Amino acid sequence: MSFKPSQGAGDVAENGACGAAWVYTDTVKDHFFSPRNVLRDGEAFSADGTGVVGSSACGDMMLVLIKVDSATQTIEALRWRTFGCASAIASTSMMSVMATENGGMTLARAERLKPEEIIERLGGLPDRKFHCSVLGQDALREAVKDYRTHARVS
Amino acid sequence: MQGYREWRVLARAEEAPGVETLRVAPCEGELPRFTPGQFVNALLPALGPESKSYSIANGTGAAAFLLTVRAIGTFSRALCALKEGERLHLSEPLGYFYPVDPARPRVFVAGGIGIVPFMSMLRTERGVAAAPTALLYSNRTLRDTVFAQELADLACERKNLAVRHFVTRASEPHATARRIGERDLTEARETHRDPDFFLCGSIAFVRDMRRTLKHAGVSEDVIFTESFF
Numbered sequence: 298m299s300f301k302p303s304q305g306a307g308d309v310a311e312n313g314a315c316g317a318a319w320v321y322t323d324t325v326k327d328h329f330f331s332p333r334n335v336l337r338d339g340e341a342f343s344a345d346g347t348g349v350v351g352s353s354a355c356g357d358m359m360l361v362l363i364k365v366d367s368a369t370q371t372i373e374a375l376r377w378r379t380f381g382c383a384s385a386i387a388s389t390s391m392m393s394v395m396a397t398e399n400g401g402m403t404l405a406r407a408e409r410l411k412p413e414e415i416i417e418r419l420g421g422l423p424d425r426k427f428h429c430s431v432l433g434q435d436a437l438r439e440a441v442k443d444y445r446t447h448a449r450v451s
Numbered sequence: 452m453q454g455y456r457e458w459r460v461l462a463r464a465e466e467a468p469g470v471e472t473l474r475v476a477p478c479e480g481e482l483p484r485f486t487p488g489q490f491v492n493a494l495l496p497a498l499g500p501e502s503k504s505y506s507i508a509n510g511t512g513a514a515a516f517l518l519t520v521r522a523i524g525t526f527s528r529a530l531c532a533l534k535e536g537e538r539l540h541l542s543e544p545l546g547y548f549y550p551v552d553p554a555r556p557r558v559f560v561a562g563g564i565g566i567v568p569f570m571s572m573l574r575t576e577r578g579v580a581a582a583p584t585a586l587l588y589s590n591r592t593l594r595d596t597v598f599a600q601e602l603a604d605l606a607c608e609r610k611n612l613a614v615r616h617f618v619t620r621a622s623e624p625h626a627t628a629r630r631i632g633e634r635d636l637t638e639a640r641e642t643h644r645d646p647d648f649f650l651c652g653s654i655a656f657v658r659d660m661r662r663t664l665k666h667a668g669v670s671e672d673v674i675f676t677e678s679f680f
Contacts, residue, residue, distance in 0.1 A: 408547065411676050413661050424654045427680050438547055 346444025510574030562652025
């Protein structure tokens with residue numbers, strides 16, 4: 298497996314699964330230090346769908362809240378909180394941007410969002426952190442499922 | 452443990468070197484319903500609170516669950532060593548790795564033990580009308596290829612199932628001796644008229660296959676992934 302050290306802004310080290318030190322991309326660092334769409338303490342956010350995945354016993358837990366435009370079936374807004382690592386924070390921050398940019402993802406598209414897409418937008422993550430992108434994506438899917446369940450009932 | 456039930460091992464069988472199938476059933480209550488392609492989280496309390504995910508290998512309608520596991524780490528080796536009568540904890544079936552529209556043609560791309568969720572789908576479809584399917588299955592050698600005979604039988608039974616084997620470390624009859632490439636995926640796409648692509652295997656395998664599909668102009672909307680980690 299090839300590895301090259303970061304040369305500067307935007308450069309990405311190749312897969313570090315061989316044990317070599319991983320250099321996080323500037324995008325990952327940006328989303329870790331300035332995460333988007335985090336549910337702040339005391340913030341009122343009326344969610345149309347809620348997804349919770351993971352467990353604190355395992356060290357990863359994720360909450361995703363979505364507000365849905367029922368006419369267009371798109372995600373109007375999203376908030377999240379996590380008990381997790383830097384990669385989980387960066388992944389979910391990026392996921393929240395992808396879900397709400399350009400007028401918001403349709404629910405059908407959100408259900409198909411893949412961890413690989415999130416990692417690609419981040420410029421890469423080490424393979425041992427792949428599960429961090431899965432966590433956010435799973436929580437988003439659960440939130441969409443929760444919305445659809447309540448929409449059928451009401 | 453919340454969200455988990457206790458299951459017992461009914462039987463264990465070797466599928467290939469280092470690969471075991473455990474036949475398991477709940478200690479109490481009914482077998483849960485599931486959609487082929489889903490997985491369960493497994494807990495072995497002696498190894499601590501961290502769970503590992505394993506795709507369900509059986510079809511729906513089976514009397515027990517089958518978990519086909521490659522022993523590559525501490526947890527999977529412990530799972531593969533379980534004896535008849537021993538217990539483990541399993542979650543309810545989880546996951547979204549399955550066709551949304553079962554009528555659409557599909558191309559299954561499996562790397563190694565990534566074949567498991569596809570076996571659940573193919574076993575469920577045995578004897579019933581199903582969408583045209585191509586399976587591109589990559590392994591190091593044919594000796595490592597799990598379910599080779601069963602796949603050959605399924606392909607004989609079903610006119611619209613094509614199975615193609617790839618081996619990356621040997622030259623074998625009835626297999627293409629190289630990695631799955633863009634031309635193989637493009638050929639499957641043309642043969643099956645704009646199918647959905649389902650990719651399952653290691654993180655590196657799925658990443659490589661997805662990138663190859665994107666390079667070939669395949670839309671993200673028809674690519675479904677499940678990476679084993």
